[in-house]
Structures are given as structure tokens and as C-alpha cells.
Amino acid sequence: MQRKRVFLAVTAATLVVGLAACSDSGEQTDAESGPVTITLLEYQQARADVAEQLIPEFEQAMAEQGKDITVELVADILTDEQFRTKITQQFHSGTGPDVVDMGGSHVTGFAGAGYLLQLDEYLEEWSGWDDYYDSVKEQAVQVDGHIYSLPHEAGVQSLFYRKDVLEELGVDTSQPQTWDELIDRLTQVTAETGEPSIVIPAGTAWGGGTWSEGFLPLVAGTGSTFYDQESGGWRLESEGLSATFDLYAELTEAGLLPVQDLLNPNPWEPTKYVQFPEGTLPVAAQGTWGWRYDWGPEGSAPIENVQEKVATWDYPALVPGTDPYSVSGGGFAYGVNADSEHADAAAELAMWLSSGEAMAEQLVAIGSAAPRAGIADVAPYKDEPSLLDAEEKLKTSVAPPTGDGADQVSQAVQSATESILLGNADGAEAAAAFAEDAAELLGDSLVAQ
Incomplete structure (x- = not known):
């Protein structure tokens, strides 16, 4: 010894x-x-x-x-x-x-x-x-x-939801097949509570999390090529990108996202560490780590009997022809x-x-x-x-696209989603601004032609 x-x-x-x-x-x-x-x-x-x-x-x-x-x-x-x-x-x-x-x-x-x-x-x-x-x-x-x-x-990234809260409100907790279906449920929750009903990282205050925990899981399941492995470049315009920015705009306009919290410093604290544990913000984009680091007995904001109160959905289909999915982290x-x-x-x-x-x-x-x-x-x-x-x-998850220049793309995503939160751009305008900013940050060599 x-x-x-x-x-x-x-x-x-x-x-x-x-x-x-x-x-x-x-x-x-x-x-x-x-x-x-x-x-x-x-x-x-x-x-x-x-x-x-x-x-x-x-x-x-x-x-x-x-x-x-x-x-x-x-x-x-x-x-x-x-x-x-x-x-x-x-x-x-x-x-x-x-x-x-x-x-x-x-x-x-x-x-x-x-x-x-x-x-x-x-x-x-x-x-x-x-x-x-x-x-x-x-x-x-x-x-x-x-x-x-x-x-x-x-x-594994998916949508975590407060099963106990939704059941009490009489909201369907089965797997939503499309975002339209889920938005109908979220609208029902917000109408009952008068509060936002889902948090997906967005804007600049969340930093890289807007990219890795918010935007990237959404666009990953749209079927559009975001990073082209063959050319080693990013495709900055696609049906999937447009649909993702449109979703942020729809959630914002409908009052379903906690806009003010997302614009303030440390936006994860009031949303994931206070409102989700309290049940007042019952749906959150999250990864497997949430079970331990966020809501487990030794986490930042423990939820008593978390296994009984919290469950997960796959991300619903955002683009026609696609299916619900989770994202491998x-x-x-x-x-x-x-x-x-x-x-x-x-x-x-x-x-x-x-x-x-x-x-x-x-x-x-x-x-x-x-x-x-x-x-x-x-x-x-x-x-x-x-x-x-x-x-x-x-086993059946979608791998998120990534490659050289991801930090620059992340920066452009943060700025574009911030413009939506501020009411300065709709989905189409944010998508156009993203494509322009990302192209400038990446340079010609990292943009797929």
C-alpha cells in the first residue's frame, strides 16, 4: 500500500x-x-x-x-x-x-x-x-x-414540465406532437395564471446558454442542415432557421416567454431556480443535469419529490414532416x-x-x-x-450540429433573439439579421456557399 x-x-x-x-x-x-x-x-x-x-x-x-x-x-x-x-x-x-x-x-x-x-x-x-x-x-x-x-x-436535452401543476390546471400532459399543439396548452396555462408558461434561453444575458440550451436544440430537429460537414461551413439561411426564429417570435408575442427575466442579468435564477420550482413557470428547456444540479436534493433549487412532480417531453416537431425528438448533449x-x-x-x-x-x-x-x-x-x-x-x-436522439466557428454563430444567435425579446424584430427580421451578423463574424471560409 x-x-x-x-x-x-x-x-x-x-x-x-x-x-x-x-x-x-x-x-x-x-x-x-x-x-x-x-x-x-x-x-x-x-x-x-x-x-x-x-x-x-x-x-x-x-x-x-x-x-x-x-x-x-x-x-x-x-x-x-x-x-x-x-x-x-x-x-x-x-x-x-x-x-x-x-x-x-x-x-x-x-x-x-x-x-x-x-x-x-x-x-x-x-x-x-x-x-x-x-x-x-x-x-x-x-x-x-x-x-x-x-x-x-x-x-439529453428535452422539455421538463411540472406534471403536478399541469394536471391541477387540467392541461394535457401527453407528448405534444407539434409546437402548435404545445402552444395551445401553454396559452391555456397562461390564461389561467396570468404568467408566462415556458422558459427557453434567449437573448444576450443568458450568454452561451441561449445557443447551447435554447436555440440549438430547436433547430437540430428541423431537418435543415445547419453545419455542413463536407464544406466545413455554416448554412445561415434555411427553413429550419426561419422556423426557429419564428417560434421565438410567436412565444414572445403571445406572452408565453418570461421576457423581462430573460433580459435581466442571470436570467436562469428567477426562471429555473425560483419560478419552475414554485410551479409558476411550469415548462423549461433543460438537460439531464437538471435532475441533480438544479432540482435534486442537493441542487441549486431543490424540488421536494422531484421525480413525482417533474417529467419530460421530447421537443415537438417544428417543421412539417418531422417528428418529436430529444437532443443528445x-x-x-x-x-x-x-x-x-x-x-x-x-x-x-x-x-x-x-x-x-x-x-x-x-x-x-x-x-x-x-x-x-x-x-x-x-x-x-x-x-x-x-x-x-x-x-x-x-438511443434515438438527434445530435446537435456543431463545428468550427460555433462561438461566432452563438454570438449572432444571442443578438438576434435579443432583438425579438425587445420587440425590435419579428422572426423573419431576426433571421435576416442573424444571417448577416454570423457571416461577418465567421468570414467567407466558414460560411457554406
């Missing part, structure tokens, strides 16, 4: 943990037999906590395979922006950790900069990759056709430093953490759906009905 040591440096804490209980993972690669020491970076506390518990099990599992691998956990608690800045500096200076756990939105930039190792060969030889759902696999492939990260969770993924001296051991850690009990423990700690089959019967994940339901949706 190795001694446990704790290193503190500025905001980082590095934990060298010893050998403990064994794992049921029998996967092997050509990882060095050691002794080898690798580092794993976690920048969110909940993720660091569960990783600290799992690392000794990994070390023991490797020891049973004749591999002497020690893992140092770097728990550096940062915001997304702080993480992006700091890890970029570390990669650039050659001091980055061997394995980085990061949101999928970070992967494209780091892979394009050459900071992440291609994982294609490891995954081809790993039987676990065959169990991943197609939508997750598709999102893992970068624009050059290669894979630079291993997803170990999946978010990026989730967190493990990336391996392209300059790692122990790439085999680093990849081994990523694959082990993405298997069996190790994955099940992480999914419950974070509140995410399994991105692969074979976890639904593994404790403690098997005892989480909301996550199991999200995994079922994941």
Missing part, C-alpha cells in the same frame, strides 16, 4: 492515492508495465470527488494485470473559462496533465490546436467502444474524421495530452473510467445518462429512473 500524499498549490490539489479494491474491468492495451505515473485533471468538485474514490480501484486493477501505474489526481476547481485559459497555457508550455476531463465543447479547439492525442487506434482495439450509442460516437468525431476524446457521460469526455510520455497508460485510464462500475458511479454523481449500453444494470446507476429514461431517449 502506497502512502497517500496531498499536494496543495494555488487552487490545485494533487492527490497520490494507493492501491485498494479491485475492478471488474478486464480490458487491456499495450500500456507500459511501469512503474508509470500519470496525471488526471478534474476541474469540477463533484467530478474530482468521485475520481478520487475510483483511482485506487484503477491502480489495483492494473496491478492485477502486471502494470504498475500510479495516478495523480489534480483537482483544480475552475469555471469553464478559467479552465480553458489555464489548460491552454499548460498545453502550450508542455506542462499539461496526461489526461484531461473536459466538456465536449472544448475538444474541437484543443484537437485543432494539436494538443490532444488521436484515440482512433485505442478505440478500435477496445471492445467497449462498440457499445457506445451512434449519436455519441458521431459527436466524438472531429472535422478531420478522427477522435480525440472518449465520452464518459451524455446529457456533449457531456464530459477524457482527452489524452498529445505530448504525454505515457500515452498507453493514459488511454488505459480513460477506458477503464468509461466502463462498468466506474462509469456508473460517475453518472450518478454528476446526473448524466450513460453514453453506451451495458451500464443500465450496474449499481448505483440502475437505481436512477430519471437517468435510465434519459438513456432511452439518447
